Structures are given as C-alpha cells and as structure tokens.
Amino acid sequence: MPGGISYKIHLLYENVSKYWYFGDFGQFDYNLKMADKYLVEAKTLFEYKQYLLGYKALQKSDSYFVNIMPNLAKAEKNGKNALKKKAVLRKASQKHIEVLEKMELETPDTFIWQPEKALPTNLYLKRDIEKSIDIRRNNL
Amino acid sequence: MKNIMVYLYAIFLLLFSVFSYTFIDPNLMYLEDIYSGFAFDNRFITTFLYVIFISVFFIFYGSFVWLGLRKKLRFKDVFILVSITIGGLIFSYPAMLSYDIFNYITTSKVLFFYSENPYIIMPIEFVGETFLSFTHAANKIALYGPIWILLTGIPYVLGLGNFIITILSFKIFIALFYAATIIVIWKISKKIIPLILFAFNPLIIIETLVSGHNDIVMIFLVLLSFLLLIKKKIFLGTLFFVLSIFIKYTTILLFPVFLFMVWKTIRKKEFRLEKVFYYSSLLMIIAFLLSPIREEIYPWYAIWFLSFTFLIPEKKLLLYISIAFSFGLLFKYIPFMLSGTHAGITPLIKSIVTFVPAILVSFYIILKTKLWERIFSR
Numbered sequence: 001m002p003g004g005i006s007y008k009i010h011l012l013y014e015n016v017s018k019y020w021y022f023g024d025f026g027q028f029d030y031n032l033k034m035a036d037k038y039l040v041e042a043k044t045l046f047e048y049k050q051y052l053l054g055y056k057a058l059q060k061s062d063s064y065f066v067n068i069m070p071n072l073a074k075a076e077k078n079g080k081n082a083l084k085k086k087a088v089l090r091k092a093s094q095k096h097i098e099v100l101e102k103m104e105l106e107t108p109d110t111f112i113w114q115p116e117k118a119l120p121t122n123l124y125l126k127r128d129i130e131k132s133i134d135i136r137r138n139n140l
Numbered sequence: 141m142k143n144i145m146v147y148l149y150a151i152f153l154l155l156f157s158v159f160s161y162t163f164i165d166p167n168l169m170y171l172e173d174i175y176s177g178f179a180f181d182n183r184f185i186t187t188f189l190y191v192i193f194i195s196v197f198f199i200f201y202g203s204f205v206w207l208g209l210r211k212k213l214r215f216k217d218v219f220i221l222v223s224i225t226i227g228g229l230i231f232s233y234p235a236m237l238s239y240d241i242f243n244y245i246t247t248s249k250v251l252f253f254y255s256e257n258p259y260i261i262m263p264i265e266f267v268g269e270t271f272l273s274f275t276h277a278a279n280k281i282a283l284y285g286p287i288w289i290l291l292t293g294i295p296y297v298l299g300l301g302n303f304i305i306t307i308l309s310f311k312i313f314i315a316l317f318y319a320a321t322i323i324v325i326w327k328i329s330k331k332i333i334p335l336i337l338f339a340f341n342p343l344i345i346i347e348t349l350v351s352g353h354n355d356i357v358m359i360f361l362v363l364l365s366f367l368l369l370i371k372k373k374i375f376l377g378t379l380f381f382v383l384s385i386f387i388k389y390t391t392i393l394l395f396p397v398f399l400f401m402v403w404k405t406i407r408k409k410e411f412r413l414e415k416v417f418y419y420s421s422l423l424m425i426i427a428f429l430l431s432p433i434r435e436e437i438y439p440w441y442a443i444w445f446l447s448f449t450f451l452i453p454e455k456k457l458l459l460y461i462s463i464a465f466s467f468g469l470l471f472k473y474i475p476f477m478l479s480g481t482h483a484g485i486t487p488l489i490k491s492i493v494t495f496v497p498a499i500l501v502s503f504y505i506i507l508k509t510k511l512w513e514r515i516f517s518r
Contacts, residue, residue, distance in 0.1 A: 020259075021260055022255070023255050023261065025261045025265060026260050026261060078255075080254065080266060081266070081267035085265075
C-alpha cells in the first residue's frame with residue numbers, strides 16, 4: 001500500500017518489469033496484471049476511506065487497462081491467434097465491472113479531501129468510477 | 141582387427157539410427173511419410189532390440205577402453221571414431237527416448253519467431269501452433285537458463301523455418317559441443333583413457349547425439365572454465381563458469397570448487413587437478429541424486445558427473461560406479477518401452493534398474509578389495 005519507502009521501490013520494480021514482459025502477449029499479461037492489481041488497491045483504499053489514494057490507484061488501473069486491447073490488436077496483426085486472450089479479457093472486464101459497481105454503491109458521489117498543509121481536492125468519485133466502468137465496457 | 145571393429149562400429153551406429161525411426165511420434169506430421177508405429181505396436185520386439193543395441197554399445201565401449209589401455213588406440217584413432225560416432229548418429233530420430241529437443245525448438249520459437257518472453261508466455265498460448273501436437277512441455281514456461289535459450293537462436297535461425305532442417309541444425313549444434321568437450325577433456329588430461337571413457341560412453345553418446353540434450357553444453361562450458369583457470373586465466377574462467385550456470389543452473393553446485401581454484405590461482409599456489417575433479421564429480425553426483433526433488437532422475441543427468449569422473453580414472457570405485465550408473469540408466473527406458481505406461485510398477489522398476497547395477501558394482505569392489513577387512517581392523 002502507498003506511503004512507505006518499500007512502496008516506492010516496488011513502483012520502480014513494476015516499471016522495470018514492463019521490459020521483462022516484452023512481446024504482444026507479454027504486454028497483454030503485464031497490463032492486465034497491473035490493471036487487476038491497482039483495482040484491488042483502489043477497492044481496499046476506498047473501503048478505508050482513503051479516497052485520494054484510492055482515486056489515484058483507480059486511475060492507474062484505468063491507464064493499464066486501456067493498453068490491453070491495442071496489444072491484442074498488435075498480436076493479431078503479427079499473425080498470432082488472440083481469440084483465447086480476448087476471452088480472458090472479456091471475463092476480466094466483467095469481473096472488473098462487478099467490483100466497480102459494488103464500489104460505486106459504497107462510495108459517496110463527491111468527496112473533499114482536505115490535507116493538513118495543502119489546498120483541498122475535490123474528488124468526483126462516482127463520476128470517475130463510472131468512467132472506469134465505461135472503459136471496461138468497451139471490451140465486452 | 142581394429143579396422144574390422146571400426147567398420148562394425150559404423151554399421152552398428154547406422155543400424156541404431158534406423159532403429160530410432162521406429163519411435164516416430166504419431167503426431168509428428170513432418171515425418172508422417174516414414175511413420176510406422178512399430179515401436180508402439182511391437183513393444184516386446186522393440187524392447188528386445190533396444191536391450192541388444194545397448195549391450196552391443198557397451199561391448200564396443202569396453203573394447204575401445206581395452207584397446208586404449210593396451211595403447212592400441214591413439215589420438216588419431218579416437219578422432220576417426222568420434223567422427224564416425226557423430227556421422228552415424230547425427231541423422232537419428234531425436235525423440236526416440238526423450239522429447240526434450242522439441243521443447244528446445246518450441247521454446248526457441250516463442251522467443252525468436254513470436255518475439256515473446258518464454259519465461260512468461262507458454263507455447264500452449266499460441267493457438268494453432270503446429271508444434272503443439274508433439275511438444276510435451278507446451279504447458280510450461282521455459283525450464284532452462286537464459287544463456288541456453290539465447291544460444292538456441294543459432295540453430296533455430298539456421299533452420300530457416302523448416303522443421304526438419306531445424307531438427308538437424310539443433311543436432312549438429314549439440315554435436316559440436318560434444319566434439320568441443322572431447323577437445324577440452326584432451327587439453328585437460330592429455331591422456332587417452334579419459335578421452336575414450338568420455339567420448340564412447342553409450343549414455344553420453346545416446347543422450348547427446350541422439351536425444352540432443354543440452355547438458356553437454358553446460359558441461360563443456362564448465363570444463364572450459366576449469367581449463368582456463370588451470371591456465372591462470374581468471375576472467376575468462378569466471379565468464380565461462382557463469383555462462384555454464386545459466387545453461388541449466390546445476391553447475392552452481394560447483395561454485396566451491398571454482399572458488400577454490402580461483403583462490404589458489406590468486407595466491408599463486410598450485411592445486412591438484414585430481415582433487416578438483418574428484419570433488420566436482422561428487423558434487424555433481426549429489427545434484428544427480430537430488431534431482432527427484434524437482435522431477436525425477438533422468439538418464440541424461442548422469443552426464444553431469446560422468447564428465448568429471450572420467451577425468452580421474454584412477455579413482456576406481458567412482459569410475460566403476462559411474463559406468464554402472466550409465467549402464468543402468470539406459471535400461472531405465474525399458475519399463476515404459478515395454479508397458480507403454482508411466483503408472484503402475486513402472487516407476488519402481490525404473491528405480492531398481494537405475495540403482496541396482498551401481499549397488500552391485502559397489503559391493504563387488506568392496507568385497508574384492510577387502511575394504512570391510514580394513515574397516516573392521518581399525
């Protein structure tokens with residue numbers, strides 16, 4: 001979870017490991033894995049009312065999720081049969097939507113995050129969760 | 141007499157190559173024109189022929205060692221015989237006893253054809269891939285070290301996308317390492333007996349030149365590393381030692397021996413080669429005996445310790461046990477060959493044939509040398 005130095009090291013490891021997952025299918029695996037991971041992180045942070053961190057995690061999950069489909073398109077362009085991967089993505093999208101819909105029910109529409117020594121941040125949580133759901137719906 | 145023996149040996153190897161084609165996998169569409177199904181439909185005859193072939197292989201082995209001991213086999217003769225061995229078996233069917241060569245090729249294809257990381261993507265993920273029908277470890281990520289996978293790029297590219305040429309290319313690639321290992325053994329020992337013991341050992345020949353196992357690559361690199369350390373070349377010795385580890389990881393167990401050699405070299409002190417190879421052999425035997433932790437004791441794992449044992453033939457007990465292992469391990473294929481199943485009593489019989497020859501030889505030597513008398517007289 002965010003906050004500690006070990007989390008920063010972990011983020012560095014995540015960024016480096018992107019290169020280990022080379023190839024179209026490798027990138028598919030990497031982006032899906034990361035999208036899953038950050039969705040779980042967002043869900044947990046939302047449950048603990050850590051909305052700003054949760055919001056950031058959700059945005060990260062979205063940013064990884066949008067990378068998945070282009071990699072499959074690239075795989076097909078490179079002559080690889082991506083039907084099985086597409087089925088995996090469809091199932092993953094359904095599960096993500098299921099989790100996000102549940103999160104939407106338990107989260108306030110908006111939230112003003114007031115840090116101790118900084119300006120407050122307006123978080124439009126419901127709107128952002130809906131945006132995340134829409135991103136996943138594109139793959140159904 | 142020696143000439144007749146050479147001709148007989150060449151004919152025998154060609155016959156063994158022909159025999160190997162009775163094992164063609166029914167799913168290997170690239171060889172469907174010569175598929176007979178003989179080995180699967182006539183299990184008893186196949187097993188009987190296999191036993192005969194292996195026995196004759198060992199008779200030739202014993203004869204070559206015998207000729208070597210009587211100084212009737214010189215380096216030139218060994219060179220000719222090695223050439224005959226490679227030539228006679230290079231065209232043999234590689235998946236007669238193990239499907240590993242197909243795994244090597246398919247893993248290589250994942251990296252060099254599909255441009256995917258074989259440590260992440262399994263071959264089975266490529267729907268419609270024709271190699272999947274005969275690749276047995278298609279549902280696993282790469283099992284070997286990165287250096288091996290990178291090296292396989294050479295025979296894979298030389299295969300020009302044609303499966304048959306790729307198979308041949310892999311076999312030639314492995315054969316080159318077999319030949320190179322023989323040269324390194326010669327350079328280290330400068331004696332004919334270690335050369336003969338290694339070059340004509342039936343297990344080493346079959347598992348390397350027929351099945352095309354990569355263990356020989358790992359062993360070549362570690363022996364080359366040791367040769368370089370003997371010549372006080374620490375950097376190159378270290379480099380090849382590391383390369384060897386990243387073929388199949390097993391040689392990491394030789395790290396204490398490697399460290400000992402480096403330390404002695406730095407301190408400008410001499411070290412006894414006999415000791416180096418004796419402990420290397422023992423460490424490789426430990427790795428061999430521990431392999432059931434990962435999977436099981438496969439016959440080709442014996443190459444790990446045989447290579448070192450044959451460099452110190454004066455260690456008789458170790459030598460005879462090693463040869464007995466190489467004999468028993470080749471018979472380990474028989475229970476499956478005969479029954480067609482890995483279940484039931486097959487694993488038990490496999491264990492018996494693996495260990496019984498070595499145990500019998502140990503008892504024989506202990507009794508012959510009256511080792512027990514020495515032990516109890518203390």
